Amino acid sequence: MSYDYGEKYGPHTWVLRFPNAGGTKQSPINLNTMTMRMDDSLSPINIDLTGLQKQILHVKDHNFSVEVKGNAVLSGGPLTSEYKLAQFHLHWGSGNNWGSEHMINGVSCPSELHCVFINTKYGTMETAVTYSDGLSVVGIFFQLGKSSNNALKRLCAQLKSTKKGESKEIQPMLDLATLFPNDLSRYYTYSGSLTTPPCNECVTWIVLDEPVVMSVDQLETLREMHANCVSCGNTDNFRPICPVGSRSVRCSFRV
Template sequence: MDFDYGDCNGPHTWALRFPAAAGKRQSPINLNTKSMVFDRTLKPLIVNFDAVVKETAEVKAHNFHVKVEGKGVLRGGPLETDYHLAQFHFHWGSGNTWGSEHHVNGVSSPSELHMVFANSKYGPNDVLTERPDGLSVLGIFLQLGNQTNPALEHLCNTLVGLKKGDQKVLEPRLSLHDLVPKDTSKYYTYSGSLTTPPCSECVTWIVLDEPIIITQNQLDTFRGLHSNCQLCSSTDNFRPICPLGDRKVRTTVCT
């Protein structure tokens, strides 16, 4: 798709070519803890990657994603059915104080991981982006620290030297559980959209309160993909905050 994050085809122009981007259920949003609804009926999250069989990293125009084969399962929380992991990717910024797509009380993180899960109740002929519950995205903030996350380290080692369009199977596979915080009991959830074109409003968002740690070297590896691909001078690949409108954000976090 013809879009980017710069002046010519950046987020302020997306709605001209992708009408959904002007919708009322767009993402990302600022997660304002003072205006959320604490919901005791929200269930615990269950995340299981034991049945994942293959992971393939591919460098895209503005970031990279890892396609997942097998059944990585997300259930519980606000979800009524099981969702299966299709791919995951990251967003980041050129500085250490911005880069995440969601904010919490106006504060951003250096990076944000999106694990994209497909609703298992739909078949292969269903277009999930046309279903309001077609996808669920698990959003995980990354904070800078000195502790080396082994999954991120393995991923960064795989990415070194790759250019736009390159693909590489991760061998051995990542331990995907290392990309998920130990505490998944605290989260925010709302109805939203894909944060990249076509910006379809088909996503049940679940954003975890607890972050994982990324080192400076790992974050710099992400940023280095842009210079490898000679894409643009900026490494900012996040969409600005969208209006919440009349939507409600529910949470398991006591505020």
């Protein structure tokens, strides 16, 4: 079943076709530092990218993803298992003051990167999304600055030369380390869902506090993906904030 971010098939309609979207543990959320709990037991996360073997760009109507082959492993932090990187993608907005899916105290960033990791004890994405601990997604905020992000620079060049519906291998591979901030010890974590249909509640979210810088030109390249997508609506491809409800949101540092 199709979905997008426009009027006809946008987020307000998802629950009609994807019942999970009406659950009580949906994402994204507003990360309210006044109500969350600092947890001293939360160690820094560890991301080992040395096992990467291949990256494949898939361009869709309203977004893109980069499928990852090999063993790039996430561990530590709130996780009790190892998780393997499956893909990453970005969300963005039509204005410079919104576009990220998560907010911190009601404030958005222009873009948010999601790195999707599969719990190694489940093996496949299809199996993992049926378990509450099946996935972990690392969310990284992007802020606008004068400098370009090295990995995004090459990714944007690939996007410009790839048509919607096409896939291509990225060679040489992107240096994913430049997509992550230096500080992996400061983050927010909670139990949530995929932010796109089918919106399964299978995600341990780890949203990093330190943002990464992207240039205005790089953000404009992302926005241009919508130029021929009539139904997408502006260039916004983020889901609105969902209720936190009774969930516990923890942070690894004193706010």
